[in-house]
Amino acid sequence: MSAAVIEPIRAVRRLWRRELPELLRQIHDPPQALFLRGAAGVEVLAQPAVAIVGARACSPYGAQVARMLGRELASAGLVVVSGLARGVDGEAHRGVLDAGGVTVAVLGCGIDRDYPAAHAALAQRICERGLVVSEYEPGVEPAPWRFPARNRIIAGLAAATVIVEARERSGALITADFALEDGREVFAVPGEITGTLSTGTNRLLRQGATPLTSTEDVLELFGLAASQRPRPSTLGVDATAALARLADGAASADELARATGLEPGPLAAGLAELELAGLVAEAEGCYRVVMPLRH
Amino acid sequence: MLARTITHALVGLDARRVEVEAHLQNGLPAFAIVGLPDRACQEAKQRVRSGITSAELNWPDRRLTVNLAPAELRKEGSGFDLPIALAVLAASRQVTEESLRGHAAVGELALDGRVRPVTGVLAAAEGAKEQGLSRLFCAAVSAPEAALAGIEPVPLHHLAEAASYLRGEWQPEPFDELDELPAPVGLLDLADVRGQERARRALELAAAGGHNLLLGGPPGTGKTMLARRLPGILPPLTRSEALEVTRIHSVAGLLPPGRPLVTAPPFRAPHHTASAPSIVGGGSGPRPGEASLAHRGVLFLDELAEFPRPTLEALRQPLEDGVISIARVEGRAVFPARFQLVAAMNLCPCGARGDPAAECSCSTQRLAAYRDKLSRALLDRFDLLVTVPRPRAVELAAAPAEASELVRERVVAARGRLRECRPTRTEAANALLSTAVERLPLSARGRARVARVSATVAALAAAEAVAPEHVAEALSFRTPNELAAA
Numbered sequence: 001m002s003a004a005v006i007e008p009i010r011a012v013r014r015l016w017r018r019e020l021p022e023l024l025r026q027i028h029d030p031p032q033a034l035f036l037r038g039a040a041g042v043e044v045l046a047q048p049a050v051a052i053v054g055a056r057a058c059s060p061y062g063a064q065v066a067r068m069l070g071r072e073l074a075s076a077g078l079v080v081v082s083g084l085a086r087g088v089d090g091e092a093h094r095g096v097l098d099a100g101g102v103t104v105a106v107l108g109c110g111i112d113r114d115y116p117a118a119h120a121a122l123a124q125r126i127c128e129r130g131l132v133v134s135e136y137e138p139g140v141e142p143a144p145w146r147f148p149a150r151n152r153i154i155a156g157l158a159a160a161t162v163i164v165e166a167r168e169r170s171g172a173l174i175t176a177d178f179a180l181e182d183g184r185e186v187f188a189v190p191g192e193i194t195g196t197l198s199t200g201t202n203r204l205l206r207q208g209a210t211p212l213t214s215t216e217d218v219l220e221l222f223g224l225a226a227s228q229r230p231r232p233s234t235l236g237v238d239a240t241a242a243l244a245r246l247a248d249g250a251a252s253a254d255e256l257a258r259a260t261g262l263e264p265g266p267l268a269a270g271l272a273e274l275e276l277a278g279l280v281a282e283a284e285g286c287y288r289v290v291m292p293l294r295h
Numbered sequence: 296m297l298a299r300t301i302t303h304a305l306v307g308l309d310a311r312r313v314e315v316e317a318h319l320q321n322g323l324p325a326f327a328i329v330g331l332p333d334r335a336c337q338e339a340k341q342r343v344r345s346g347i348t349s350a351e352l353n354w355p356d357r358r359l360t361v362n363l364a365p366a367e368l369r370k371e372g373s374g375f376d377l378p379i380a381l382a383v384l385a386a387s388r389q390v391t392e393e394s395l396r397g398h399a400a401v402g403e404l405a406l407d408g409r410v411r412p413v414t415g416v417l418a419a420a421e422g423a424k425e426q427g428l429s430r431l432f433c434a435a436v437s438a439p440e441a442a443l444a445g446i447e448p449v450p451l452h453h454l455a456e457a458a459s460y461l462r463g464e465w466q467p468e469p470f471d472e473l474d475e476l477p478a479p480v481g482l483l484d485l486a487d488v489r490g491q492e493r494a495r496r497a498l499e500l501a502a503a504g505g506h507n508l509l510l511g512g513p514p515g516t517g518k519t520m521l522a523r524r525l526p527g528i529l530p531p532l533t534r535s536e537a538l539e540v541t542r543i544h545s546v547a548g549l550l551p552p553g554r555p556l557v558t559a560p561p562f563r564a565p566h567h568t569a570s571a572p573s574i575v576g577g578g579s580g581p582r583p584g585e586a587s588l589a590h591r592g593v594l595f596l597d598e599l600a601e602f603p604r605p606t607l608e609a610l611r612q613p614l615e616d617g618v619i620s621i622a623r624v625e626g627r628a629v630f631p632a633r634f635q636l637v638a639a640m641n642l643c644p645c646g647a648r649g650d651p652a653a654e655c656s657c658s659t660q661r662l663a664a665y666r667d668k669l670s671r672a673l674l675d676r677f678d679l680l681v682t683v684p685r686p687r688a689v690e691l692a693a694a695p696a697e698a699s700e701l702v703r704e705r706v707v708a709a710r711g712r713l714r715e716c717r718p719t720r721t722e723a724a725n726a727l728l729s730t731a732v733e734r735l736p737l738s739a740r741g742r743a744r745v746a747r748v749s750a751t752v753a754a755l756a757a758a759e760a761v762a763p764e765h766v767a768e769a770l771s772f773r774t775p776n777e778l779a780a781a
Contacts, residue, residue, distance in 0.1 A: 056659050086659045118663060196654060236764075252684040253493040253771075264496035265752065269767035276727075276734055276767075282775065284642055284649035285512060285682030 012037055012111065012138060021046040027156040027182045031135035034153075037111040038127035044102055045131070048222050049079040051154045051179070053172040054088030054164035054189075059197055060283030061250070062165035063091045065189055067281075068290045069162060070095020070103070072215040076224045079104060081157045083150065084119055084132070088164045088172075097125055104157065107134040108150035109142035151175040160185035160221055162212055166200030173200050176209070185221055187212040235277070238262055238270030243289070246280060250288035298385030298392045301399045301428065302378035303419040304363075304370050307581050307621070307628025308542055310415070310422025314364045315375065317382035322358035328379070330363030333371045339404075342373070343380045346404035350455040355387040369626075371580045374413040377402035377432055380454060381461075390461040399423035400432035402451065410451040412437040414548035417541055417555075420444035432457055439555040440545060442470045443538060476537060479559030482527035485699040487520070490686040494521055497681040497772060499702055502528045503709035504751030506678035507614070507636040509599070511775065513650035516683045518639035522595045525637060526560040527699040529592075530707045536591045539631060543583050543590055561592030563634075567601040575609045581621040581628035586613050589634035599638040600668045607673050610636070614676050636676065650685050675740045678748050679772045709754040718753040720746070720761040727763045731770055745769045 013036040017025070024030055024045070036042065050073050052066055070080050070092040080096045082089040084105040096103035105126050107115065111134045114120035123132055135153060136146065151171060155161050155178035163186070166172040179186050188209040191198020205211055212218065216226050235243070241260045245251060251259070257267050271287060274280035281290045296319045303310035326340050347354050361379055363370050378400040385392045401419045403411040412434040420431050420441040430447045438450035449467055451457050459465040488495065494510065498521055501508040508525075510518040532540060540557045544550050550557070565574055565585040576584035586594055594610075596602060613619045617633035642648035644665050647655040657665070712718070720728070728749075732742050748769035753761040 057655070057657070057662075254490055254684065254686070257492050264492045265756070265768055266764065268493065268496070268771040269764040272767035272770040276731060276770070278734070282682075282771075284775075285684040286649075286651075 013042070015042065021157070023049075023159065024153065024156040027152060027178070029152060030156070031153060033135065035111050035134050035136070035138060036131055037133070038129075038131040040102060040129060040131050044079060044104065045133075045157060047079045047102075048077075049081050049104070049158045050218055051081040051158035051161040051175065052088065052092035052164060053082060053151075053154060053161065053175045054201075055166055055170055055172065055197060056085050056087035056089075058087040058091075058165045059195075060286065061288065062088055062189075062191075062197065064281050064283065064288060064290050066091035066164045067095035067098070069164070069212075069215060069218075070101075071099040072226065073218060074099040074101025074103070076215075076219050076222075076226060077101075078219075078222065078224070079130075081106060081154050083108070083147075083154055084115075084123060084126075086116055086118065090119055090122060092164075093122060093126055096130075100129075103130045105130070105132045106150055106154045106157070107132060107136075107142075108146040110134060110136050110138040110140040112138040113140070113142060115142040147171055148174050152178045155179040155182060155184060158184065160187060160218060162187040162189065162218065163201050163204060163209075164189045165191060165197045166204075167196055168199045168203075170200045173204070176204055185210065187218060236270060236273060238266045239273040239277075240270075242267060242270045242287075243274055243279060246274075246287060246289050250286050252285050253287065256287065296386050296388065298382050298395070300378040300382045300385070300395055301423070301426075302375060302401055303399065303422040304368055305415045305418055305546060305580075306368070306626055307630055308418055308546055308583070309628070310418045311368055312422065312426055313368065313370065313375075315378040315382045316362040316364060317379070317386040318360045318362070319355055319386050320358040320360070324356045324358065326359045326361075328361045328363070330361075330366045331369050332363060332375070333369065335373050336363075336370045336375050339373065339376045339379055342376050342404045342406060343383065345406040346376070346380055346408045346454050347383065349406065349408035350453065350458065352384060352389055352455070352458055353387065355383065359383065359386075369580060372413060373403040373411075374401045374415070374419070376404040377410060377451075377454075377457075380404060381432070381457060384458060384461075390458055394461040394463070397428055398430045398432060398449070399428045402432065402434045402437070404454060408454040410434045410453060410457075415546040416440045417443055417538075417545040420446045420448070421542070436552055438470060440541070440550065443541065443556060476531070476534060476558050477554070477556065479531055480554075482559055482699065483524045485524045485528060485702055486695045486697065488517060488524065488696060490696075491517055491521065491683060494518075494681055494683045495696070497679050498525055499528065499706065500748065500751050500755065500772070501525065501635065501637070501679055502702070502706045503755050504678070504713065504748065505635055506748060506751065507676055508638075508679045508681070509674075509677040510637070510639040510681055510683050511642050511649070512639075512683035513648065513653070513685055514641060514646045516685050518683050519595075519597055521683070522593070522597075522637045522639060523562065523564075524699060525593050525595075525635070526562045528702045528706055529560045529635075530703070530710055532558055532560060532591055540591050543587050543630065547583050547588060549588065559592075561589055562595065563589040563592070564595040564597060567596070567598045569602075569606070571603070571606040571609045574606055575613065575619050575632075576621050576628075576630050577623075579623060581623055581626075581630075583630045584619070586610060586619060586632040586634060587630040590631050592634060594634040594636050596636070596638040599640040600644075600665055604668060604670070608670065611672060611676065638677070642682070649682055652685065674774060675738075675744070677774075678744045680774050681772055682775060705755060708757070709751065712754040712757065713750065718750055718758060718761050720749070720766070721763070723763045724749065724761045724766045727766045731766070735770070735773070737773065741773060745773060748772060
């Protein structure tokens with residue numbers, strides 16, 4: 001698989017092993033060196049960080065949880081580390097960017113390679129405020145065996161690792177193993193026991209990982225409080241009714257219409273209002289709450 | 296001895312005047328047709344000869360030359376049989392040339408002398424009318440179609456009738472002009488669709504605003520069923536629209552016998568293996584494609600992502616201009632193609648996405664490749680995008696929903712309001728639209744689409760101006776993230 005080389009990277013920096021942040025030096029097999037690309041300074045790597053990883057082919061639910069976590073952890077001032085992959089990784093990065101936070105993407109190839117190619121623009125945006133890092137020299141092509149090695153750096157940079165969705169044999173589980181080996185906290189987002197997308201995360205929970213039930217679970221570890229984002233008080237009647245039903249779980253527009261007794265027109269308007277307020281997201285015809293309600 | 300009759304050759308939808316000259320000379324008996332006839336036209340020799348003898352008229356045993364002028368225009372099809380036969384009869388003085396004046400002719404001959412209908416009679420009749428001809432010889436079945444052009448048809452069952460008419464021995468009964476448009480038939484009722492309130496709403500908005508609609512969702516959720524019911528809630532065609540549609544369908548040979556005028560908005564659903572020329576039109580003598588056959592109606596593309604990309608891109612011109620111009624060596628033809636595009640597609644190649652009961656087995660690469668099949672430019676042509684989820688058993692058991700007729704009444708009223716005084720946005724609505732552009736991935740084109748749809752929402756609600764809630768509803772039908780570029 002070829003990856004395109006984009007514009008020449010001017011700001012390539014190299015950190016030798018002794019210059020690595022404390023946390024990363026402590027792992028079993030720290031990298032020889034780390035290549036950096038992006039506008040942020042090296043000190044970003046030493047800030048309290050959380051890794052968010054998970055399946056590439058994730059569900060809409062997984063994507064929305066990853067994005068919400070990225071957004072809320074970033075608003076609380078934490079750095080979010082992930083692997084720039086499709087699915088959960090990409091959504092976590094995007095969530096951070098939504099909140100205007102700092103995120104670090106760890107690649108399994110040279111930092112001048114955009115892999116996956118579809119995330120070239122995302123990598124560019126990450127570089128504006130954060131960092132894209134790799135232990136490989138610029139120009140190194142992505143290869144399957146480099147990704148597990150990359151995962152040890154993701155786990156190593158973060159004080160805690162959150163697994164959002166993982167199948168039975170997922171790369172995210174390798175990251176979790178590294179994190180456990182290094183004595184870091186591992187969170188897993190509980191999923192349906194019948195879905196293959198959550199077999200990996202549910203196994204982690206059985207083995208003793210901390211279940212993640214809200215962003216606060218992670219923030220507690222750092223002694224932080226969630227940034228209070230007040231509920232917009234101007235929600236219309238229809239929007240409020242729809243939100244009340246959605247608080248019980250995801251639903252399609254038609255199910256909402258039946259539950260609330262609203263006509264499709266006003267309901268659609270209410271849902272759009274909730275989407276604009278960032279309270280609800282739609283995927284594949286199904287609406288779900290993305291911002292946990294705080295009463 | 297020379298005689299001539301007038302007929303018309305079709306170039307696209309245009310009828311071009313063709314003079315059929317028959318010349319009898321002394322010499323060995325022979326029959327030649329010149330003037331760029333195609334194969335079917337060349338074969339007229341055998342049909343005309345047998346037809347004339349079968350009608351108990353005399354075949355002139357002399358040297359006969361038929362010229363179709365202008366000679367550089369290619370003549371296609373079997374519609375030249377009847378004019379050739381009439382010219383031969385006049386040249387051999389079996390009828391007078393005088394009696395043919397003011398008449399045009401179009402029709403195919405059977406070997407026993409019967410007159411068979413051909414395609415494009417309406418266009419030929421209109422051509423004749425334009426040139427000041429008053430009557431048109433045509434097959435009896437085609438007569439009502441010819442009458443639509445305001446010309447007096449001479450309905451023929453047999454060539455012998457033409458001869459006796461021209462000798463003044465027989466007069467056809469005067470033809471009643473169509474006063475009232477016949478009611479459309481064969482439209483499907485929206486009452487058959489249970490549940491799916493949101494998709495029904497999208498369909499109603501599409502009908503009211505003439506918006507293009509994309510239905511996404513897992514297989515078996517009723518996307519096709521919904522799309523097929525769109526013509527039933529569209530306003531019926533006006534007389535001039537019906538004529539436009541009939542002209543195209545006549546040229547394509549699609550008019551059902553006995554119903555000369557198409558009054559229901561057409562619904563065309565080409566299969567995804569259809570070639571680009573079959574959809575936009577083509578051929579050496581250009582013929583209308585599915586897009587033109589859907590003129591003033593609905594072009595439905597099921598499994599949108601399975602269509603080859605060049606085919607879809609070829610639809611962008613008609614979507615923009617409402618016409619298709621086809622250039623060929625033989626000439627250029629312009630076909631009207633002002634249709635409403637409705638498309639359906641699954642959200643992923645395996646089809647499981649959007650179905651809570653199934654798990655998608657598509658790899659991320661396959662998903663990306665699927666999405667890439669639809670260009671941004673094409674997706675931008677859809678004003679309304681709606682995901683149709685799998686209905687629950689409860690909904691399927693529910694009572695029949697609202698019938699098409701009631702929906703159509705609202706649609707007609709909304710169209711009237713949009714035409715007379717298009718609602719404008721209030722300041723609050725503008726503010727909401729700006730917020731949406733800021734917060735959602737909404738392009739400039741996307742903004743314009745939301746603005747258009749919101750005007751339709753307001754018109755359907757009979758509101759004076761576009762209020763924020765109308766904009767909000769329009770926003771809920773924008774491009775979903777699954778289809779937007781990753």
